[in-house]
Amino acid sequence: MKHAKLARGMKRDAALVALSANRSISEIAKFLKVSRSFVYRLKKDPSGFHNKKSSVPTKGKLSRKLKIPITQQCTKTAWELATHEVSLSWLPVDADRNVPANAIEAGSGLYVIRARQGRNTFPGKWSGKMPYASISYDGEEFKVTDFEVLCDTSIIGSMPRKTMKNASLTRGMKRHAVLVALRANRDAGEIEKFLRVSRSFVYRLKSVHKDSGKNKSSGPVTNRRSRYSEIQNDVPCKKMASEVATHEATLSWIPVDANWTVRLNAIEANPGFYVIRARQGLDTVPGKWSGNIPYASIPYGNKELKVTEFEVLCDSFFGKILPA
Structure with a gap:
């Protein structure tokens, strides 16, 4: 730096x-x-x-x-x-327990939250359907009703879905936006949500994208996508493609390395406690990691479960992952 x-x-x-x-x-x-x-x-x-x-x-x-x-x-x-990191905010859950707009999802329908327990604030999980969330503490899974949800409050992330013009785009324009997002290595599920298209639509285009990758030409789009070249110069299409390609691009789940070192831009729920996620059964559960120790903890099965394979939520910082 x-x-x-x-x-x-x-x-x-x-x-x-x-x-x-x-x-x-x-x-x-x-x-x-x-x-x-x-x-x-x-x-x-x-x-x-x-x-x-x-x-x-x-x-x-x-x-x-x-x-x-x-x-x-x-x-x-x-x-x-x-x-820096101004696109992320911890928003208190409301009295009706509604999921805030653009809440950060760890996977399997579980959102990243944080809650106070004792003298510390710990990250945990919330399904968005229950009046309580869970954190791991002192060997147990603690249920909490007073908690905050991690949300994307950036300009794109905070745009109300009703006011977004994505739904009014033609299918061809969305198709081009999906292809741009795929080139930017965006996740299929994320593209589906942002552009309001079916997952099968994204996967079919993904196969087209892979096939076209074999063509090393740096010129205009050819082969299967040549019939969409007319819409590529459309201003709303370009804007939409750019938005979907950069949407939430500052967030990445990075696997912890063999030395258990904390990356410079790991997201903290509280000083000393980092947001992580780990696979358990069929679920991907958010949890906590105090850093530089060979395990993290997730609330699962009414217990504080220790895991050694997990990913840390990091701020990519203008598209770059900073080293440990």
């Missing part, structure tokens, strides 16, 4: 922008590779840190008294940090 090479003043400005965007201290410290005390002092007294030699003031409520030179790299870093 280039952030480690940034001058201290540039990191200071980026941290101030991130604080104004309500980013957590630990997240800022990890992202900019600075100490927590550095971020904490900035949060406590943003006007106390300034460079008297510089005459170029920064803008913003928090940094109006801070004077450091503004560079393109500084602005870019500040913006990246301020928007």
